[in-house]
Amino acid sequence: MRSETPVVSSLGPADPLAGRRVLVLISGSIAAVKLPLVVSALVQRGALVRCVLSPSAERLVSAVALASLSRAPCHIESDQWSHRAARPLHIELAEWAEVVLVAPLSATSLARWVQGLADTLLASTLIACEAPVLAAPAMNSAMWAAPAVRRNWRELQGWEHVLPLEPGSGLLACDRVGDGRMAAPELLLLALESLVLAGCRRDWRGRRLLVSAGPTREPLDPARCLTNFSSGRMGVLLAQAARLRGASVDLVHGPLTVVPEWLEGLRCHPVVTAAEMEAALGPLQGGADAIAMAAAVADHRRRAPQAAKLPKQALTDALRSDWEAVPDLLAGLVQRRPPAQVILGFAAQSGEVLEQARAKFARKGCDLLFANPIDRTDAGFGAASNEGWLLGPGERQRPIGSTGKLALAHELLSALAEVMALRAPVQATADP
Ligand SMILES: Cc1cc2nc3c(=O)[nH]c(=O)nc-3n(C[C@H](O)[C@H](O)[C@H](O)COP(=O)(O)O)c2cc1C
Structure with missing residues (x-):
């Protein structure tokens, strides 16, 4: 494991992300291919980053690339059951994090989180997290409109430690044009900075x-x-x-x-x-x-x-x-x-x-x-x-x-x- 020293901050010491411990949880959506860029930008801004891939995300994006870009091991499902770990990995990760980014958040991982179903490393880490979480879903527009997903997403709006970031509209990987496109990497970074500065407060709701x-x-x-x-x-x-x-x-x-x-x-x-x-x-x-x-x-x-x-x-x-x-x-x-x-x-x-x-x-x-x-x-x-x-x-x-x-x-x-x-x-x- 590397020493926990931030690499560099492009905005200087005033950058709110510099020196922050950011845990990046990546679940199984094709939007996962955008996360290496987010991780790289976080590291360049001086954040300390650790990544977790769900088993489906492991098939879509390279754990080796994420390890390289984050300057830290990238955790995958099999790590959860390593006999070398002195403490459960999901607890160690959840306690390490100052802020958490779960992006892309798949329909499955959203459902697991909302229902408290801790049956993967990613889900059990999310459920164990007390740090503020920025949640950025990504899915096909029909999935995003499905009653079960709507219900789970609504439920998340009421959680005080979660900042829900609605997906946008646009061309999806399934060739549909509609809602469900994960917030752009640049917006994820801005929202993370906002999370550090102002937490998950929703005091302008209804205004x-x-x-x-x-x-x-x-x-x-x-x-x-x-x-x-x-x-x-x-x-x-x-x-x-x-x-x-x-x-x-x-x-x-x-x-x-x-x-x-x-x-x-x-x-x-x-x-x-x-x-x-x-x-x-x-x-x-x-x-x-x-x-x-x-x-x-x-x-x-x-x-x-x-x-x-x-x-x-x-x-x-x-x-x-x-x-x-x-x-x-x-x-x-x-x-x-x-x-x-x-x-x-x-x-x-x-x-x-x-x-x-x-x-x-x-x-x-x-x-x-x-x-x-x-x-x-x-x-x-x-x-x-x-x-x-x-x-x-x-x-x-x-x-x-x-x-x-x-x-x-x-x-x-x-x-x-x-x-x-x-x-x-x-x-x-x-x-x-
Ligand atoms: C190529 C591909 C792309 C997928 N994209 C999405 C997606 O954007 N959103 C989503 O919710 N599920 C998507 N899925 C389905 C999920 O990967 C699947 O539901 C899986 O169980 C999610 O598990 P996880 O949340 O643990 O990663 C995709 C599957 C494949 C094969």
């Missing part, structure tokens, strides 16, 4: 959150536009963190430069211009318990974009004239909001942050405002981490030190939930 993210693009002519450096990362992570905490989430977003798989499971409304963003937010506002306006909406736009590409010589003149201010979308949402709706605004500032943020907070009338610097490489637009000030009701102002954007997303969701708890819900909402 609906509307998030805006990314930049807008205001065309000058068919070839050129006015935009900004927002990647959309903060808004997308807010949306995904809220979904993992049980919220039903609508994401209205401009052109994004984030990992595309992070959008899985969100109701996305892609737009390009500020006018399109305003039109998309309008009908969604009424049903939302809370809104997070993380989008970096352009400040100006052409009164009438040119239909034909401007020649270079005409460009300077065009840049000087005929611009108009884009309406303040946050102010509009605040004006039209139902009484109990809670709104979080964002302020991207350069130079001194707090004074400008205070003035903006007073002007906008939102419930919370997060202000962050954008004139630094380690915070704001496009960066993996952020810091700033959170302004709230009753002159509350809290500095938030440099932290990953997912950790910040969870902090902002907790702040929103706190304000929401003081008010009655807008209306009873349910997942559509």
Whole structure:
């Protein structure tokens, strides 16, 4: 056995997965072929990883590959009965784990887990686990829709140490297009990070959150536009963190430069211009318990974009004239909001942050405002981490030190939930 020293962390010491003991349980679905990539990414981020294969998974994915990638022996069914083990392997593994990923979770392993049927190494380890478990099923869409599977999956929703990650929709290995596709490896990693940061809490269950993210693009002519450096990362992570905490989430977003798989499971409304963003937010506002306006909406736009590409010589003149201010979308949402709706605004500032943020907070009338610097490489637009000030009701102002954007997303969701708890819900909402 290798020494328990993390290999490397791509996000530096701030990576929540660095140094964590992650137990990866792989059951018999063809989606098992994606797990070596997940294991490799975990190790690169500094996690300590051990893998277990079910007997069916052993036939689909190589235990040798997993051992190599995890830098640790990969456990298979026959190990359970080794006379060399001083303690039962399933207990040793369950007690070792700080967090557990069971992916893919087959219909059979789900049934065994829910019924407490500990007849394999994988099932007995799962049943013995007290650590938080991220569960990512994968199966054919007819299997996923089968009453027995639905019942078992529903049962799992109520377990406090489990974070259930719904499969998505797409082309399945059986050539069907439908539900049952395991969450993408990139989303598994994000959900694991969320599990480390916020546990399995489902405090947003039954709530609906509307998030805006990314930049807008205001065309000058068919070839050129006015935009900004927002990647959309903060808004997308807010949306995904809220979904993992049980919220039903609508994401209205401009052109994004984030990992595309992070959008899985969100109701996305892609737009390009500020006018399109305003039109998309309008009908969604009424049903939302809370809104997070993380989008970096352009400040100006052409009164009438040119239909034909401007020649270079005409460009300077065009840049000087005929611009108009884009309406303040946050102010509009605040004006039209139902009484109990809670709104979080964002302020991207350069130079001194707090004074400008205070003035903006007073002007906008939102419930919370997060202000962050954008004139630094380690915070704001496009960066993996952020810091700033959170302004709230009753002159509350809290500095938030440099932290990953997912950790910040969870902090902002907790702040929103706190304000929401003081008010009655807008209306009873349910997942559509
Ligand atoms: C090629 C192949 C692919 C399979 N894919 C899935 C799947 O995606 N989901 C599932 O629940 N079962 C799938 N099965 C069936 C399971 O492997 C089978 O039910 C097995 O008993 C699962 O046991 P386990 O959970 O212990 O791995 C597949 C079987 C084969 C042969």
